[in-house]
Amino acid sequence: MRHPGARPQRPGGWQRPRPVLAPRVYAVTQWSSNARERRIVAVVVTFNRLGLLQRLLARLAEVEGLAHVLVLDNASTDGTGEWLASRAATGATPGLLARSLPTNRGGAGGFHDGLAWAIDLDADLVWLMDDDGVPDADSLERLLRHDGDLDFWGPAVLAEHDPTRLCFPIRLPGGSRVVHDMASVEEAAHEGLIRDVVIPFNGVLVTAALVDRIGLPREEFFIWGDDVEYLWRAREAGARCATVVDAHFLHPATDDLGTPMMFGRTTFNHSPSDLKHYCMARNNVVNLRDYRGGLHATAFVLKTFWFYTFTRPSLARLRLSVSAMRAGLRSDFTGHERFLR
Structure with a gap:
């Protein structure tokens, strides 16, 4: 008999074990257009980038509709923890809640804890991002136009020094073509979307209902690949994923990628x-x-x-x-x- 937590067996007898995830003790309420207004919580993971974090939080303060902004500080040594504590204590940043982790657990550990924290605060939608990027002021508004039609979706992630270029190359669905520029993305989009493609943890939205189905990111990955794993897990669970082409998120480019x-x-x-x-x-x-x-x-x-x-x-x-x-x-x-x- 197959273990209850195991996945269906794949061809050839190979079987993937289900990732061990933190227990989830929250309930998820399905939403319809007639229900209460969506509760949106932003989650930011930071490590030793106080200046960039301050820039990001200033932008998030301009965004309407956020119930909270949760900041997970990965044991920074540049004064981030102290600055966050003072902002939260004085209420200088409305809705800001911050936690400084005792050790650096990487982006994977930060998003694992941050997503769980957001759900504990009864979020319906969680807006996830690193500290070194910044969404356009209307990015969330544009993403929310697709609420109810998608489960895991995000903006086009553009190179900060040249917004005509993608920060991370995208492989278009249905083929092997990889594109590097925004013009190619716009050309390939259908009804403003690139279906089945999303760059996780760069201004993406995920529904609480999907988190309930697939669990939390794999914290043991530390960095690199936790985002891809979460996307692939979501796809395997039948999640509706997409990039919203007219919503933008700026991020420093990495020349050695690709x-x-x-x-x-x-x-x-x-x-x-x-x-x-x-x-x-x-x-x-x-x-x-x-x-x-x-x-x-x-x-x-x-x-x-x-x-x-x-x-x-x-x-x-x-x-x-x-x-x-x-x-x-x-x-x-x-x-x-x-x-x-």
Whole structure:
């Protein structure tokens, strides 16, 4: 007999275990157009970016309709915790609630706790974002036009230095085409949406009903891949996901994302940070194995070897990659901690 918490078996006998998530003790009320006004709670995760956090909170103060702005501080050392405490105590930022975590648990841990906190505050919709981006003043308004039709949706995420460019490349649904500019996104949109595509945790909305169905982000991922895993989990559960093309969120661009390789036939998410690379390699091989199957995971391993053998040769990076991927396949999510000391 199959364990009650297990997923249906996939072809070939392979079975993905259900992620272990924090128990949920809240109830979710289904909403209709005749029910009470939606309760929207924003969640921001921050670490050592006080200036950018202040900019973001100033923008959120301009947005109407937010019941609360929850800030999860990942044990910052730049005065963020003290600044948040003073703002919350004096009421200088209406609706602001802040928690400083005892240790840095990364974006994954922050969004895990922040999303649970928002649901505990009876949120119907949760607006999730990192501290280094900023939504357009009308971004939430434009997103809410699709409330009731979507479960997990967000804005186009644009490069802050050049808003005609996407901050993160998008693979268009139904093919292999990857686009990097806003004009291509607008051209591909249908009724203002790119269906089944969303860039999680960059100004995205998620319904409490969906959280009740799929649980919370995998906090053990720390950084990198927790957002993709949550999106893929939502899709697998039948969630209606989309990018709203006329809603915008500005974010600093990362030049090494999507580094060309194999003579320009594909790209690789190289990062100069050992911490980021370790988490990317570990979490990506787990996501691919769990949601796409062993062949996709193997292809990622081979792609990593190619990149650090031919594209940007580095024996040290090859060793780090092997260590990270082995850890992921063993469900060991502690190896990144050595980079935090």
